[in-house]
Amino acid sequence: MAFSNHFFLLALLLLLPMASSTAKFIYQKCDKSFAGNDTLTSNIKTVLSNLQAKASQTGFTTSTATGTPPDQVYGLFQCRGNAVSNCSDCVTAATLKLSNECSSQSVAYIWYDLCFLRFSNVVNFFGSMENGEGVIIDSPLNALNPIAFATAVANLMSQLVKNILNSGTNLYATAVANVTGIEGLSSMTGELQCTQDLKSSTCISCINWAISQFDACKTRRSCTVLHSSCTASFTS
Structure with missing residues (x-):
């Protein structure tokens, strides 16, 4: 299985606790810088807003903002399976962090101990493990x-x-x-x-x-x- 276009970071960090009431940031990556595209910027904000809004209702969801390439955006969040009740704050933290730190990039991944969130305008990644990112x-x-x-x-x-x-x-x-x-x-x-x-x-x-x-x-x-x-x- 090829992941030759993506790197995997080895970090000598202690594993975060399996159970926690407060989400702890682990790792993020932002990629594909862009400038001068107000439609793409708006679509990323829309997807992140939709994900944040649904976090209090479910432990997983997807969101899509349609448009002509490169303006389309796909996003999802996934709560950790035993922490769904604590996940809403985690998704909120993730969306805010990406909004603040990756506002000019069209691909982003962020992991907390309680949730994971990503968005991309490059490919509709729903249902696929390809075009991914990882960390050890x-x-x-x-x-x-x-x-x-x-x-x-x-x-x-x-x-x-x-x-x-x-x-x-x-x-x-x-x-x-x-x-x-x-x-x-x-x-x-x-x-x-x-x-x-x-x-x-x-x-x-x-x-x-x-x-x-x-x-x-x-x-x-x-x-x-x-x-x-x-x-x-x-x-x-």
Whole structure:
């Protein structure tokens, strides 16, 4: 699966807590600078406003502002599956941050621990994992007994893939697994999620790709792979 036109940042940061009442910013990228296009500027504002307005009603939505290229804009937000009730403030923070910091760029992605939001005038990305962006965030702490730890991560992810297949349209799964044979470690938490515009088969393709990126951090105490269509994480 090719992502040759997009980079993936490795940041030595601690994994953010799995549960939080306040959204915490993780990462953003803004791209495709433009100037002197009032229609495109207006359409981006319209999409962001529509997304913000719907955040109190649902944990996922899309918005489109039609127009002649390059003025059309596509946007979506996705709340973390176990934080929908806390998501409205997160989406509001995301839209404001992008409005302030990416006002002259027509492609943007932003991740918080409770939500993800993106918009683009380049392509209608709904239902596709292509034309995306991603980031890897891992802990600076190494796990003891890295071979056993990597095996525990693989086993947990295998179970979570089965769970997300059975999650219906939620496309979200989380679990806590007992861990034995690793000093100082008794459990590990994992989480998988796809944006709800994806079909189940596309979700699994994205999840499998995200899990494959754990090769860069599988012996760290925690790691999160954020893609614009899916996320995969573990923490111990």
